[in-house]
Amino acid sequence: MALNPADDAFAARLGALLPVGTLRPLSPRYATEPRGRFRAREGIVAAPASPAEVAAIVRACAAARVGIVPFGGGTGLVGGQILPDGPAPVILSTERLNRIRGVDGTEDALVAEAGATLAAVRAAAEQADRLFPLSLASEGSATIGGVLAANAGGTQVLRHGNARALCLGLEAVLADGSVWHGLTPLRKDNLGYDLRDLLIGAEGTLGIVTAASLRLFPRPARTATAWLALRDPAAALALLGRARAALGDGVTACELMARQGFDFVAETLPDIRQPMTPPPAWALLIEAGGPAGFDIDAALEAAVADAMAAGEVADGVIARSGAQRAAFWAAREAIPEANRRIGAIASHDIAVPLAALPGFIDRVAATVAAMGPFRLNVFGHAGDGNLHVNLFPPAGQGRAAFADRRAALTRAVHDLAHGMGGSVAAEHGVGRFKTGALARYADPAKLAAMRAVKAALDPLGILNPGAVLPPG
Amino acid sequence: MALNPADDAFAARLGALLPVGTLRPLSPRYATEPRGRFRAREGIVAAPASPAEVAAIVRACAAARVGIVPFGGGTGLVGGQILPDGPAPVILSTERLNRIRGVDGTEDALVAEAGATLAAVRAAAEQADRLFPLSLASEGSATIGGVLAANAGGTQVLRHGNARALCLGLEAVLADGSVWHGLTPLRKDNLGYDLRDLLIGAEGTLGIVTAASLRLFPRPARTATAWLALRDPAAALALLGRARAALGDGVTACELMARQGFDFVAETLPDIRQPMTPPPAWALLIEAGGPAGFDIDAALEAAVADAMAAGEVADGVIARSGAQRAAFWAAREAIPEANRRIGAIASHDIAVPLAALPGFIDRVAATVAAMGPFRLNVFGHAGDGNLHVNLFPPAGQGRAAFADRRAALTRAVHDLAHGMGGSVAAEHGVGRFKTGALARYADPAKLAAMRAVKAALDPLGILNPGAVLPPG
Numbered sequence: 001m002a003l004n005p006a007d008d009a010f011a012a013r014l015g016a017l018l019p020v021g022t023l024r025p026l027s028p029r030y031a032t033e034p035r036g037r038f039r040a041r042e043g044i045v046a047a048p049a050s051p052a053e054v055a056a057i058v059r060a061c062a063a064a065r066v067g068i069v070p071f072g073g074g075t076g077l078v079g080g081q082i083l084p085d086g087p088a089p090v091i092l093s094t095e096r097l098n099r100i101r102g103v104d105g106t107e108d109a110l111v112a113e114a115g116a117t118l119a120a121v122r123a124a125a126e127q128a129d130r131l132f133p134l135s136l137a138s139e140g141s142a143t144i145g146g147v148l149a150a151n152a153g154g155t156q157v158l159r160h161g162n163a164r165a166l167c168l169g170l171e172a173v174l175a176d177g178s179v180w181h182g183l184t185p186l187r188k189d190n191l192g193y194d195l196r197d198l199l200i201g202a203e204g205t206l207g208i209v210t211a212a213s214l215r216l217f218p219r220p221a222r223t224a225t226a227w228l229a230l231r232d233p234a235a236a237l238a239l240l241g242r243a244r245a246a247l248g249d250g251v252t253a254c255e256l257m258a259r260q261g262f263d264f265v266a267e268t269l270p271d272i273r274q275p276m277t278p279p280p281a282w283a284l285l286i287e288a289g290g291p292a293g294f295d296i297d298a299a300l301e302a303a304v305a306d307a308m309a310a311g312e313v314a315d316g317v318i319a320r321s322g323a324q325r326a327a328f329w330a331a332r333e334a335i336p337e338a339n340r341r342i343g344a345i346a347s348h349d350i351a352v353p354l355a356a357l358p359g360f361i362d363r364v365a366a367t368v369a370a371m372g373p374f375r376l377n378v379f380g381h382a383g384d385g386n387l388h389v390n391l392f393p394p395a396g397q398g399r400a401a402f403a404d405r406r407a408a409l410t411r412a413v414h415d416l417a418h419g420m421g422g423s424v425a426a427e428h429g430v431g432r433f434k435t436g437a438l439a440r441y442a443d444p445a446k447l448a449a450m451r452a453v454k455a456a457l458d459p460l461g462i463l464n465p466g467a468v469l470p471p472g
Numbered sequence: 473m474a475l476n477p478a479d480d481a482f483a484a485r486l487g488a489l490l491p492v493g494t495l496r497p498l499s500p501r502y503a504t505e506p507r508g509r510f511r512a513r514e515g516i517v518a519a520p521a522s523p524a525e526v527a528a529i530v531r532a533c534a535a536a537r538v539g540i541v542p543f544g545g546g547t548g549l550v551g552g553q554i555l556p557d558g559p560a561p562v563i564l565s566t567e568r569l570n571r572i573r574g575v576d577g578t579e580d581a582l583v584a585e586a587g588a589t590l591a592a593v594r595a596a597a598e599q600a601d602r603l604f605p606l607s608l609a610s611e612g613s614a615t616i617g618g619v620l621a622a623n624a625g626g627t628q629v630l631r632h633g634n635a636r637a638l639c640l641g642l643e644a645v646l647a648d649g650s651v652w653h654g655l656t657p658l659r660k661d662n663l664g665y666d667l668r669d670l671l672i673g674a675e676g677t678l679g680i681v682t683a684a685s686l687r688l689f690p691r692p693a694r695t696a697t698a699w700l701a702l703r704d705p706a707a708a709l710a711l712l713g714r715a716r717a718a719l720g721d722g723v724t725a726c727e728l729m730a731r732q733g734f735d736f737v738a739e740t741l742p743d744i745r746q747p748m749t750p751p752p753a754w755a756l757l758i759e760a761g762g763p764a765g766f767d768i769d770a771a772l773e774a775a776v777a778d779a780m781a782a783g784e785v786a787d788g789v790i791a792r793s794g795a796q797r798a799a800f801w802a803a804r805e806a807i808p809e810a811n812r813r814i815g816a817i818a819s820h821d822i823a824v825p826l827a828a829l830p831g832f833i834d835r836v837a838a839t840v841a842a843m844g845p846f847r848l849n850v851f852g853h854a855g856d857g858n859l860h861v862n863l864f865p866p867a868g869q870g871r872a873a874f875a876d877r878r879a880a881l882t883r884a885v886h887d888l889a890h891g892m893g894g895s896v897a898a899e900h901g902v903g904r905f906k907t908g909a910l911a912r913y914a915d916p917a918k919l920a921a922m923r924a925v926k927a928a929l930d931p932l933g934i935l936n937p938g939a940v941l942p943p944g
Contacts, residue, residue: 186893188634
């Protein structure tokens with residue numbers, strides 16, 4: 001069932017159904033992605049301003065069998081938002097679907113349209129004295145529709161879960177143009193199958209989210225943050241255990257960073273102030289929240305002191321102010337941007353069981369070293385077992401010369417993670433970059449079920465064609 | 473596509489595939505359910521001891537087009553475990569699939585087979601100094617497979633979510649007899665669609681869970697529990713707000729109970745010691761957990777004192793020992809059993825937005841009073857907006873005389889909840905009892921998607937026929 005292109009005749013028909021200005025020509029903003037691996041060559045951009053307009057677009061595409069590529073903030077790292085080949089699609093940008101429809105402190109819930117940025121949602125929650133905990137480096141651009149499509153993770157998963165754990169309900173347009181009105185603040189609603197979680201993480205291949213009802217939390221009255229120099233990655237797990245014993249499940253973040261990342265930051269973002277100079281071989285940013293009557297700084301300090309006495313931690317700084325805490329996070333969040341400026345040959349988003357994490361780091365370093373003179377930057381959310389394993393050319397060399405090594409490097413990193421019981425797609429999604437990995441590593445029964453579900457919910461194959469599912 | 477009966481010839485063929493003793497005749501244990509509304513008249517009971525045996529049964533049933541009814545602890549309240557009519561099915565009991573396969577303190581994860589009771593899972597977690605928070609009155613009999621099939625809620629949802637929020641991965645047999653090996657301790661794994669959450673809450677209609685990987689939590693070092701006499705149901709929300717302001721999201725339970733429930737307990741379970749005598753018109757059981765360095769009793773007492781000063785709370789007791797805490801919970805958990813002994817005409821499991829909760833209680837009381845001399849017992853998980861609304865005959869009368877009023881009463885209660893933005897199936901599932909309610913209240917686009925998913929994953933319709941989905 002081949003798709004048809006969104007050609008001039010189709011564009012004219014579609015434009016007649018929509019307010020003037022809804023359709024736009026393809027421009028670089030919609031054609032490129034942060035990794036520089038995929039580029040859209042053709043397509044019509046549509047920027048609907050209401051769920052009804054989204055439904056009209058989907059109905060028109062279904063009738064003409066034209067593909068639709070949903071487009072949020074454009075920050076996705078696996079090419080889910082870019083169709084590089086095949087018949088020209090409609091690129092459905094959610095940029096005008098960006099309202100916060102409401103914030104409800106009684107229900108601890110917020111309704112945001114798909115195109116609202118994560119930062120806007122966090123700010124709206126804060127204005128109501130609530131916390132929306134999902135947080136990631138690109139939150140100024142990443143949209144709620146995008147983070148739900150990818151089931152994004154970020155730095156607060158340890159305590160608050162991935163995006164799906166923060167979503168109470170959805171409004172979405174299905175492949176036949178019907179609108180599912182599933183926005184609800186309810187914590188308990190089992191009236192039928194979990195369509196919400198099926199759409200979350202499906203990267204726009206099963207339906208197009210137009211709005212979401214999101215969970216809010218009390219803002220922690222007190223927050224404690226430490227920046228630590230670790231003996232080795234295993235010490236991160238030891239410290240996490242100590243912190244959870246002292247602080248319960250108030251530990252919200254546990255970020256591991258290798259020296260290579262700080263060197264990249266120093267080279268490309270010299271204005272970023274680094275918490276420790278020279279940077280340690282391994283640093284950990286750990287943060288916890290708690291109620292007003294709890295001296296959380298003292299509890300975290302005691303855990304750190306025990307870790308220092310045990311030799312797990314060589315040095316540590318507890319943030320003494322909000323500004324210092326923000327500086328710690330700025331140093332952490334600078335790492336992905338520094339990586340981009342250096343230019344990775346290959347980037348990976350894997351997760352392994354916590355017990356396997358130190359061994360994985362050792363083995364990936366040895367494996368990569370045996371394959372060539374690559375620079376390795378490992379960092380990520382150690383508390384979730386989620387590491388970003390990015391490989392760079394030797395200093396002074398560009399990545400282009402190593403493009404032919406990319407597949408073998410990725411295969412080696414993925415094989416290692418998978419072989420240790422891990423995932424090769426932890427928090428960035430599958431997109432178009434990892435469809436081959438999905439074919440290789442996914443459980444066969446699950447993959448068959450995925451294909452059946454896709455055929456059932458999008459029988460024409462118009463929703464984000466080529467994303468997630470490998471060619472059958 | 474009519475199903476075929478599991479007749480003697482089929483039983484002989486199936487028995488030859490399985491170890492001796494796997495098949496059993498139908499006995500009352502597998503034929504009845506707690507509400508006494510459904511009864512199985514025929515069927516073969518199969519008690520497989522391994523996922524491979526489950527797969528063999530499913531393949532045989534698929535080949536012969538015989539229905540399969542999964543059966544866990546038999547505690548389900550909506551008839552999901554009982555097929556009252558149609559061709560005789562295989563009743564697949566998970567009673568021999570009851571191992572705890574492992575408890576891992578590093579990963580904070582536990583793998584339990586489907587037939588392990590919730591109490592056994594909680595005990596295994598506790599032995600490893602961890603908490604598995606799902607808790608409900610029937611946990612001594614309810615199985616992990618059953619609570620996942622129903623996405624059960626219980627008393628700890630406020631802090632820890634429903635069953636789905638506590639599940640990391642599944643092992644399940646799909647309708648073609650293939651086994652999905654999806655057990656994982658990973659917190660981040662986005663390699664493909666969320667088959668896990670699709671099976672959770674599907675009540676065995678999309679696949680048969682054979683084992684689950686479950687999330688564990690640090691045990692709270694300190695717990696504070698209060699039993700309060702409330703001015704009215706609205707005061708429960710005010711108190712919850714005060715408690716969350718003082719304790720953050722450490723508030724784990726917020727249970728509202730009406731005097732009628734305590735009167736039923738006094739009548740049918742006189743050995744239960746009630747925390748307040750005479751019982752108040754409305755009581756609240758509120759509980760919170762926190763780390764060792766936090767005086768959580770003092771924080772909860774301060775919140776209660778503020779509520780008393782504001783007139784929201786008339787009287788209160790803070791538990792001073794584990795025994796007193798256990799006595800509070802025993803009084804709370806006695807209510808469903810007392811309800812059973814009195815014998816409800818109709819029982820309901822609804823949720824409404826928190827802001828609507830007091831108004832719902834007023835309106836349901838007025839509506840029911842206008843329909844006849846019924847006794848109304850409202851109780852449940854006020855912090856989640858989840859109430860059980862059970863209707864009883866006048867004192868001294870049996871429920872049989874009112875059976876013809878049941879449909880109208882249920883319709884009235886459900887219409888009220890739905891009309892206030894609520895759910896008519898909050899935590900007990902849909903089963904066979906609420907398929908009509910699902911047809912009436914579910915979003916049409918969602919219902920169509922559910923039918924498409926069911927047809928895709930169970931094209932022969934052999935998995936728990938007649939459950940969840942209304943006749944098409």
